[in-house]
Amino acid sequence: KNEVEQSPQNLTAQEGEFITINCSYSVGISALHWLQQHPGGGIVSLFMLSSGKKKHGRLIATINIQEKHSSLHITASHPRDSAVYICAPGAGSYQLTFGKGTKLSVIP
Amino acid sequence: KAGVTQTPRYLIKTRGQQVTLSCSPISGHRSVSWYQQTPGQGLQFLFEYFSETQRNKGNFPGRFSGRQFSNSRSEMNVSTLELGDSALYLCASSIRGGAGELFFGEGSRLTVL
Numbered sequence: 585k586n587e588v589e590q591s592p593q594n595l596t597a598q599e600g601e602f603i604t605i606n607c608s609y610s611v612g613i614s615a616l617h618w619l620q621q622h623p624g625g626g627i628v629s630l631f632m633l634s635s636g637k638k639k640h641g642r643l644i645a646t647i648n649i650q651e652k653h654s655s656l657h658i659t660a661s662h663p664r665d666s667a668v669y670i671c672a673p674g675a676g677s678y679q680l681t682f683g684k685g686t687k688l689s690v691i692p
Numbered sequence: 693k694a695g696v697t698q699t700p701r702y703l704i705k706t707r708g709q710q711v712t713l714s715c716s717p718i719s720g721h722r723s724v725s726w727y728q729q730t731p732g733q734g735l736q737f738l739f740e741y742f743s744e745t746q747r748n749k750g751n752f753p754g755r756f757s758g759r760q761f762s763n764s765r766s767e768m769n770v771s772t773l774e775l776g777d778s779a780l781y782l783c784a785s786s787i788r789g790g791a792g793e794l795f796f797g798e799g800s801r802l803t804v805l
Contacts, residue, residue, distance in 0.1 A: 672735070
């Protein structure tokens with residue numbers, strides 16, 4: 585069993601749709617990162633959270649430590665949101681365990 | 693403010709050779725972590741350095757090593773290259789170790805022939 589499970593693996597949405605990506609993990613963590621990777625490889629850190637909820641623009645991330653579950657929401661999706669989104673819980677010192685990623689395609 | 697710089701961006705080596713990759717963190721960042729990304733295994737943690745000390749190492753053989761200099765720049769070395777070492781190697785820096793936002797470089801893409 586993978587330590588980090590992301591769903592869905594692939595997601596196609598129409599521009600403007602509300603999107604949710606889920607992440608369940610079995611490892612103990614001190615914080616969980618949500619990362620965005622565009623074609624070509626560059627990775628951008630979207631959120632780091634250890635409890636509750638964070639919001640940045642159209643992106644919202646939540647985490648439930650007791651249930652070992654986190655979600656990433658994108659409101660009013662746009663084609664520029666097309667990327668791979670990766671969940672990465674960490675036990676500290678950036679010893680992150682990575683999910684396989686969710687490939688999001690937003691169609692105009 | 694300059695971002696995280698990785699060099700070289702692309703390189704091709706043959707089996708048995710060794711390779712050294714460099715990572716210059718954002719000015720003021722003392723933590724540098726390294727990751728390997730392959731199509732089969734995805735992203736995996738290699739190691740993390742903070743103030744010239746390796747604090748954690750992932751599940752990789754001893755052929756993978758690294759170091760950090762007093763100016764926080766870091767290098768990783770892979771000796772006796774194998775075909776399976778072909779990957780995108782990413783480094784990330786953070787202002788403090790153990791927690792905090794990560795800033796990634798563009799990566800070094802290694803091809804082993």
